[in-house]
Amino acid sequence: MNSADNAADIPAASSGAETTDERFERGLALLRTLGGQERPAVLDSLADIAPDLGHMTVAFGYGDVMSRPGLSLRQREIATVAALAALGNAAPQLRFHIDGALNVGVSAAEVVEILIHTAVYAGFPAALNGIGAAREVFEKRPDAAATPVDSEPLPGDRYERGLAKLAEVDGHAGDQVVASMQDIAPDLARYIVEFAFGDIYSRPALDLKCREIASVAMCTALGTAAPQLRVHIHGLLNVGGSREEVIEVITQMAGYAGFPAALNGITAAREVFEERGAGQ
Amino acid sequence: MNSADNAADIPAASSGAETTDERFERGLALLRTLGGQERPAVLDSLADIAPDLGHMTVAFGYGDVMSRPGLSLRQREIATVAALAALGNAAPQLRFHIDGALNVGVSAAEVVEILIHTAVYAGFPAALNGIGAAREVFEKRPDAAATPVDSEPLPGDRYERGLAKLAEVDGHAGDQVVASMQDIAPDLARYIVEFAFGDIYSRPALDLKCREIASVAMCTALGTAAPQLRVHIHGLLNVGGSREEVIEVITQMAGYAGFPAALNGITAAREVFEERGAGQ
Amino acid sequence: MNSADNAADIPAASSGAETTDERFERGLALLRTLGGQERPAVLDSLADIAPDLGHMTVAFGYGDVMSRPGLSLRQREIATVAALAALGNAAPQLRFHIDGALNVGVSAAEVVEILIHTAVYAGFPAALNGIGAAREVFEKRPDAAATPVDSEPLPGDRYERGLAKLAEVDGHAGDQVVASMQDIAPDLARYIVEFAFGDIYSRPALDLKCREIASVAMCTALGTAAPQLRVHIHGLLNVGGSREEVIEVITQMAGYAGFPAALNGITAAREVFEERGAGQ
Structure with a gap:
């Protein structure tokens, strides 16, 4: 992987x-x-x-x-591109790291997919402006020029597909998030299942581990998503990431969003690791 | 309304x-x-x-x-323009939605007023740059071109006027915020009364319900203002908004600031609804 | 000073x-x-x-x-430049206040140093884009044009130097932050000592009080760094700042990042003042 x-x-x-x-x-x-x-x-x-x-x-x-060891440069660039796109206030650095990602083995289709993934955590403007940055980079690179990424329609029902993907990433925690909103905002819960997990996480262009590296990076960098950061630290561990990899993604954010963001991310990681106990 | x-x-x-x-x-x-x-x-x-x-x-x-039903498109565009201006990192989308707001019944004067309102929640740079975006949009539209919005001076004393407006929006909670700062930052409390409520909220160009829709949208999207989000969920309910409308504004922010922002907004709404009990 | x-x-x-x-x-x-x-x-x-x-x-x-009294205009501009650079979404205002800082007694070398300082709290993109803004301002001012700021290498070991500086700013609290991460992210703790305090805080171009004014301003404006804001309110008091100056920096942020940011900053200040009791 x-x-x-x-x-x-x-x-x-x-x-x-x-x-x-x-x-x-x-x-x-x-x-x-x-x-x-x-x-x-x-x-x-x-x-x-x-x-x-x-x-x-x-x-x-x-x-x-x-x-640092612990993550490949490819994984690190996935984290950085996701975080800079989510922050939305560092266009020159985002372009540099999109180009850098292409130079260390991330394909143009994967760059596009990371940016689509940011819509879930930082909204559509972040995703749209990220694509704008990618276009500028791609236009200068013949190797990335011919990349219209249009997937086949995903099979099956969006809700069912999303629920299965949510279980894969979050285990029972995903069910609880959905259940906890039935009293007050059931449609927002439905959108998480249908859109975030059924439409986005189910797309084949990026594997789940890369998606969760991106999610942990974004929630750490934004600094406004502590509950979701904990959910996705669990998620990264659930889809094959190690505790070391979690710490590496969070530590890396010190450089892109500052030390407070990384320190608060470590606090979230500590809570998750304690919840999970000695095992994985 | x-x-x-x-x-x-x-x-x-x-x-x-x-x-x-x-x-x-x-x-x-x-x-x-x-x-x-x-x-x-x-x-x-x-x-x-x-x-x-x-x-x-x-x-x-x-x-x-x-x-979705529950808010008019006009109200939704007020929420979106406020949120994008407050985030300050999505200029192309802000311009699109300022134009969109004009297309669904928001007047140019109201657009300006929404952007002035953002100064309270996101600071003057957000308001100033929002006006810059509005100017670009207005210049392309003959129907919005001739709109210098200059109000008459508001009547009476700023502090008294602000206190009355604060009571209208926040009920006793406003008094408590002001009182709680007397020990440590009384002038900041005074500015909230004089500037936020006396100067801004008292302006006639936008009604209180629209202002509170904008306030809930901004506090949800920024994700850094949980106590203030609770105050203004109360506020929106106090000035005639319904619980459904609160949920709609917050849900809509999933698209503009990401799902974590919306989910944390729902948590705030649940706390407020529980505080208020079965009634309004 | x-x-x-x-x-x-x-x-x-x-x-x-x-x-x-x-x-x-x-x-x-x-x-x-x-x-x-x-x-x-x-x-x-x-x-x-x-x-x-x-x-x-x-x-x-x-x-x-x-x-307002309580801070000199020079100190206020240091706070504003730091906050706007950290937010990263208000380039026109950042340029205006870099120019303003030069007009009220901040040297070009100090402006550069404030922007380097932002790397710690908001990441390298904020610092790099801040320098880009400074360049635009400097180019228009003959008095600021000839300012390549290149320090001599700092003396001694980075870790030892950082540890001493951390103690100067944070007292025992710094040790505790470092100690608390030994179980889970010891290298991030090391970077705080080596990079944040050994490389940055130890640079002579800006005194510690100015650095802590900038740190409190940034943590308040970002709104995502409550634990770090408390640490640096302590820090500002530890390096000679007064409680009045803390309140002034935080109050000022109402204009640049909105009232919620300032109000939440006051909450942090109240907690710190209570911890420290009647004395300083």
């Missing part, structure tokens, strides 16, 4: 006590892989007034965080 | 078990009313790389959600 | 019961100082469709809030 190993020639992040030069060099190597350029644009674009920020972006953002 | 009935020729949303084609056709009819075009631009703009997202926007966003 | 007194010729805000004309005139005087123009652009830019919003921006935003 995540067999892509694009980080082959990037040294692993060590745990502290290394020099800033080593961190910078490791970040630079990763950025070259991601951006496809010998000299990352972020360094040049900051050289005039904030060269230190450029250096930190490389040494911390890429040398420390994005170089 | 909401006698505008622009949804006359749009079939009502049924409760599940209908075909996707029926949902799409209903959404298309609504979008034609809203956008004033035979062929909605959102379909063409996504046709190249994400046609399914275009289809979902129509079938789910408009066919399921915006077609 | 904050000896700059750029509000010399601006009358102090009175506590209610004054006329709107007086408030407007006071706001206008402040805006002239801040924007460096006889006639503030915000009035002209709104004159066509929302002149009342222009009037309110001046009378409330500048005449009431920004004219």
